[in-house]
Amino acid sequence: MATAMNNNTLSLxxxxxxxxxxxxxxxxxxxxxxxxxxxxxxxxxxxxWLHVYVHEQLVHSDGLASRIIFDALxxxxxxxxxxxxxxxxxxNLPRETREGTQKMGDRMLNLVSSLYDVPILSxxxxxxxxxxxxxxxxxxxxxxxxxxxxxxxxxxLYYLYSVISSLAQNAVRAIPLGQTAGQLVIxxxxxxxxxxxxxxxxxxxxxxGIISPGLEMSQMRHERVHIRIFMS
Amino acid sequence: xKDWTGILRLEAEERNGKTVAKNVYFQGAFxxxxxxxxxxxxxxCYYILNxxxxxxxxxxxxxxxxxxxxARLTLTTQSATKIYKTPTNPAYQETEITLKKGSYLxxxxxxxxxxxxxxxxxxxxxxxxxxATFLYSDIITSGWSPxxxxxxxxxxxxxxxxxxxxxxxxxxxxxxxxxxxTMNSLGFMEGYSHLGSMVVVGEQASHELLDQLYQxxxxxxxxxxxxxxxxxxxxxxxxILANSTQTIERIQTTCHxxxxxHFFNTTPSFLRKY
Numbered sequence: 001m002a003t004a005m006n007n008n009t010l011s012l013x014x015x016x017x018x019x020x021x022x023x024x025x026x027x028x029x030x031x032x033x034x035x036x037x038x039x040x041x042x043x044x045x046x047x048x049w050l051h052v053y054v055h056e057q058l059v060h061s062d063g064l065a066s067r068i069i070f071d072a073l074x075x076x077x078x079x080x081x082x083x084x085x086x087x088x089x090x091x092n093l094p095r096e097t098r099e100g101t102q103k104m105g106d107r108m109l110n111l112v113s114s115l116y117d118v119p120i121l122s123x124x125x126x127x128x129x130x131x132x133x134x135x136x137x138x139x140x141x142x143x144x145x146x147x148x149x150x151x152x153x154x155x156x157l158y159y160l161y162s163v164i165s166s167l168a169q170n171a172v173r174a175i176p177l178g179q180t181a182g183q184l185v186i187x188x189x190x191x192x193x194x195x196x197x198x199x200x201x202x203x204x205x206x207x208x209g210i211i212s213p214g215l216e217m218s219q220m221r222h223e224r225v226h227i228r229i230f231m232s
Numbered sequence: 233x234k235d236w237t238g239i240l241r242l243e244a245e246e247r248n249g250k251t252v253a254k255n256v257y258f259q260g261a262f263x264x265x266x267x268x269x270x271x272x273x274x275x276x277c278y279y280i281l282n283x284x285x286x287x288x289x290x291x292x293x294x295x296x297x298x299x300x301x302x303a304r305l306t307l308t309t310q311s312a313t314k315i316y317k318t319p320t321n322p323a324y325q326e327t328e329i330t331l332k333k334g335s336y337l338x339x340x341x342x343x344x345x346x347x348x349x350x351x352x353x354x355x356x357x358x359x360x361x362x363x364a365t366f367l368y369s370d371i372i373t374s375g376w377s378p379x380x381x382x383x384x385x386x387x388x389x390x391x392x393x394x395x396x397x398x399x400x401x402x403x404x405x406x407x408x409x410x411x412x413x414t415m416n417s418l419g420f421m422e423g424y425s426h427l428g429s430m431v432v433v434g435e436q437a438s439h440e441l442l443d444q445l446y447q448x449x450x451x452x453x454x455x456x457x458x459x460x461x462x463x464x465x466x467x468x469x470x471x472i473l474a475n476s477t478q479t480i481e482r483i484q485t486t487c488h489x490x491x492x493x494h495f496f497n498t499t500p501s502f503l504r505k506y
Binding site for chain 2: 091098211214216
């Protein structure tokens with residue numbers, strides 16, 4: 001079976017590793033606001049927050065974008081990719097979250113450009129340099145998944161996994177929780193992520209960018225949190 | 233589909249320091265009254281009326297507002313927008329706003345009230361030239377039902393797109409769907425019943441203004457919760473979660489005053505409605 005495992009899937013694993021230095025360890029996407037208000041304080045409440053974050057925010061932004069971009073790559077429609085880069089940025093109204101995501105996208109892009117020679121990546125970098133594009137990790141991740149020949153649904157699923165595994169580990173530090181509790185959350189989320197991927201595949205393009213009022217507010221309010229361990 | 237329930241076209245320009253209508257046209261269940269000049273600034277105020285009293289199943293409304301260079305306009309509704317039950321087709325409203333350089337539009341809408349089983353979608357597209365200023369506010373209530381149950385509507389969807397020189401600079405998508413979402417839960421309305429939004433886009437928007445707004449409305453109460461942030465372009469978004477229209481209106485009015493002071497050194501007029 002080991003040989004049946006697609007080597008390229010393993011290559012994409014590298015980008016999911018929480019040690020992959022994109023700076024994800026310094027962003028909580030509003031979770032820190034909930035922790036400070038004591039709304040998230042243990043494994044159960046963390047799972048609840050993550051569930052809403054994945055199902056209500058992530059699927060409609062990064063997740064749906066990843067699907068649309070994968071299709072655009074198949075069709076060679078680069079303009080669509082640049083359009084999504086802008087939409088992902090301008091729908092993200094909380095400044096800290098937007099700028100944090102942009103910074104991560106930029107770091108990830110520079111890093112994978114050293115690992116892979118993909119023309120679209122160089123074009124993306126050039127556009128960011130010219131201030132025509134912003135940079136977003138979901139876009140970089142999808143370009144690599146597509147480049148490696150990994151299936152669309154797998155690319156989306158792994159992207160979601162990379163986001164929640166970093167978030168769970170950040171929560172372990174911030175709440176704080178035991179390492180085991182953190183791993184239990186990640187394990188429990190396997191089903192949730194599969195469901196979320198199915199949801200992304202069935203969404204209408206019109207569903208892009210739907211916000212969750214409470215989550216968005218927590219991300220805006222984080223800008224006013226004085227004592228903090230995360231940048232967003 | 234061309235069969236609109238109500239159409240409104242309003243184009244305004246500046247003439248000798250006064251904003252006047254260049255073209256006004258309305259048809260069906262949309263109407264505007266003659267402009268009111270609240271003070272001697274020349275800024276015109278138009279009230280939009282919905283003679284039908286509410287939006288019904290399958291109703292479709294279209295509004296096009298255009299301001300020429302230097303025109304200054306307040307646009308507001310006469311009363312709350314009520315969406316009645318829509319058994320077959322959601323009610324729909326699309327608005328297109330075009331703002332030329334130096335113009336200023338403040339579009340202050342009354343609360344949106346979704347009745348039991350109502351579905352409503354609105355799309356607002358704002359096309360600005362560099363140097364134009366736009367201010368918008370809305371309030372989404374928990375709706376109305378004979379039993380007094382909150383969130384008995386089925387869908388309220390509000391999409392707002394703002395472009396500057398044809399480049400998308402803000403995209404806001406609110407889709408409240410009580411049939412599939414747990415409205416009170418964490419991440420959604422979090423125990424509050426009303427959601428207010430205010431957006432301002434204009435070159436004078438600064439981080440100092442954001443701080444000033446925050447200082448003026450930061451809460452020391454559980455009556456409401458506010459979130460403010462700076463947009464990808466010079467502009468600010470203010471979200472408010474609260475339990476009444478009045479609370480949100482009070483906060484939005486405070487912000488409106490501060491913004492007008494900061495931008496134009498003027499004070500907004502009280503909008504008389506009842």
